Amino acid sequence: MHTEFDVAVLGAGIVGAATAWHLAQQGARVIVIDATGPAAAASGASDGAVSVASKKPGVLARLATESLLYTRIMAKNGPLAGQFHARPSWYFATNDVELEALDALRAKLLALDGPVRIGQDGGPDLLAGVGVSVRRLVEIRGEGHMTGYSAVRAYLDDRRIARRWPAAITDIDPDTTGVTLSLAGGDDLRVGRVVVALGVSTPMLFPEMPVRPLSGHLIITDKPQSGALAGALTAGAYLIAKTSSGTGSSERPVVIDPLITGQMLIGSSRVPEADAARMDFTTILHLVRQAAAIWPALSERRIIRTFVGVRAAVQDGLPIVGPMDHRGRVVMATGFEGDGICLSSLIGREVAAMVLGLAPTPALDRELAALSPTRFIHTAREAAE
Template sequence: MDNLGRYDAIVLGAGVVGASTAWHLAQAGLSVALVDAEGPAAAASGASDGAVSVASKKPGPLARLATASLVYTRALAETGPLAQAYHPRPSYIFGTGPDETAAMDALIAKLDALGDAVRLRRDGGAGVLPGTGPGVERLLELTGEGHMPGYAAVAGYLSDPRIARIWPARVLGLDETDGSVTVNLGHQRLSAPRVIAALGTATPVLFPGLPVLPRAGQLFVTDRGQPGALPGALTSAAYLLAKTTNPAVLPRPPVVIDPLTTGQYLVGSTREDHADPTRVDFATLQQLMIRAAETWPALRARRVIRAFAGVRAAVSDSLPIVGLAPGSARITLATGFEGDGICLSAVIGREVARMATGMAPAADLLADLATLSPARFPSLQESVA
C-alpha cells in the first residue's frame, strides 16, 4: 500500500462474510482494506444466535455449501483464526403436529444425502433430552454441528495484522475503470484492482437493482443462571418450514432456544419484512415466550432482561447473491445470507477470495456457487446491459 490509498483488494462490509473474505485475501499475500460504515460485526453478524447449523439450511445448494463450510470451519478452529470462536456441540430439533413431523422426516432424508458431517444420534420423544416439556412430541438429537458467535468469528478473522481496518466510513460511490475500482468515502478515496461488496442490508444503496431486502427478527435474552442444563440449541421444526413456506401460514411460531456460556438463554426469532431494529412488540414476544417455555420449562424461572430485533439481508428467492456484480469485471458480491452467514462464512470467504483473484472455485462447489450468481436474475442483467 502507498499514501494514495491503494490496495490489492478492498472489502466493503466488516460482518462475518466480509471479515472471512478479507482474511483469506490476506492469506494469499494481498494487501487488503476492510471498510465498514460503523465497525466490525455491527449489524446482523453481531445480533445472530451463532449457530453453525447444516440442519437449518434450505435443501439443495445451501445445505451442501453449509456442509462444506462446517467441515472447513472445524479446520480453521483447530489451528486457525476460529480457534477461540467455534465450539462443537449437539443440536436438537423438536416438533409437535403433522406439519412439523413431516419437516423432521425431510430433515433426516436431507442429512442422509449430505454424508456424515452431521449425524442423527437419536430420534424419539421428549425423553431424548431431560428437561423438555409438554410442547415436545418428537425430538431429534444431532451431532457434528457447533456454535460460533458472529462477533467472535469476526474478531478471529481480524487477528491478521495485514488487514487495514477503515471505519466508521460510509461508501458514497464506486468508480470502475479498466484497471481498478475507486471507492469514494467522502473524506478519502481508496483504489484496488478488485473490490468485494459484503454489504448486507446496505447492498441496494450501491447496487439498487439487486433484489436484496431487509428481514427483521425479534429475540429476547434472559438473566443468568447455572449453565450446562441445555447442552445445545433447541430449534423448532417450524423454523425448517419457514425456510420453504410463507411464515404467515406456519402452524406454530418458529423458535430457537440457545443456551449461552454465561448461563443465559437467547430465544428467537421471527421473520418480518422491514428494516426497523427498534420494532419489538409484546404480542410477538409473548408467542415466542409461550412456545419456548412449553419446550424448555426451566425458562419459566428466568427473567427477560432484554428484547431486541436483528435485521438480516434477505433475497427475493431465498438464496444469497455471490458472484460478479452485473456489468462489472472487478466487483464481486457476497450478500443476502439472511441468518445463514455464520455457517457459510468460512467457505464463502475462501471461495469469494478465489473468485476475486481470478482463481476458479473449488471443483466440488462450482455448480452450487453458480446457483448463487447474480446472473440468475435475467431482468437485472438486461437493465444493466
C-alpha cells in the same frame, strides 16, 4: 492511477471479515471498510449456529456441509481456534406439520451423507426437561456454534488487514484498471477490486440486487439456577420457514439456544422490515410463552435484554456471490439471511479466490454458479428491454 490497496472489502460482518482474512493469507493488500464498525449488523445479532440441518435442501445444504468441514479445520489451526465449538442440537415437533418437517430433515441429512448425523429420534422422554406439548425430538450430531462478533474479531485481528470505520461508501466506479470508491465526506480511495459484503445496505449501491431486510426479535435471559441445556432446541416450524415461503404451522418458529455465558437466547420472528429500533411487545410475549412451554425451566429465569436483529434476505432464498461482470472488479458476497455464520469460512475462501483469479474448489463449481449475481442482472436487463 495508483491503487492504494489490491482489494477493498465493504462490510465488516463475518463474511467480509472471513474474505479479508483469506485475501491477506494470499498476500493481497486488503482494507475493510464499514459504515459503523465490525459485526454491527446481522453478525452481531445472531444465534451463532454452524448448522447444516437448518439449511434449505440443495445448494445451501451442500455448501453448509462443506463449510462446516472447513470451519473445523480453521478451528484447529486457523483464526477460529477457540471460536468454534462442537455441540449437539435438537429439533422438536408439537403438531402434524412439524412432524412432517422432521421427516424431511431426516431425509435431507441422509441424502447429504456428510458429517451431520441423526442421533436419537423419538418421543419427548429422550430429553429430560422438555414440555408436555413436545411430541417428537430429533437429535442432530456433528454441528457446532461460534459467536458472530467474536469470530469477526478473530478474523480482523490479522495485522495485515487495514481497517477503516466509520466510513460510508457513497459511490463505486469500476473501470478497466481498478475501482474508485467515493466515501462520505468527499474522500476517494483507489483500489484494484472490491468485495461487496454489505448485507441489507447492498441495494443502496446496487439497486438491481434484490436484497431485502427481515427483522427478528431476540431475547436474552440471565444465567440459570437449574435446567441446563447442552444444545439448541429448534421448532420444526423454523425448518419450514427456512425452506419455504411460509411457516406452514400455527406456531412461530421459536429457537432456544444456550450461550457460552450460561444465558439463553430465545428467538426469533421473521418480519419483512428493517427497523432494528422497533420492538413489538406482543411478539416478545408470544416467543417467551412458547419457549417456556417447550423448556419449562425458562420460567425460572429473568429476561435481561430484548433486541431486534436484521437479516439480509434474497427473493429466491439464495445468497448472492460472484463477480458482477467478466472483469471481476466488483464481487458480491451478500444476502445470507441468517446463514452467514455457517457459510462464512467457505465463502470467504472462495470469494478470495475469485477476486485473485485463483481456481475455485472444483467440487463447488455448480453450487457457486447458482449464487451468481448474473441471475438478477440478466433479469433486470430483460425487464428494461
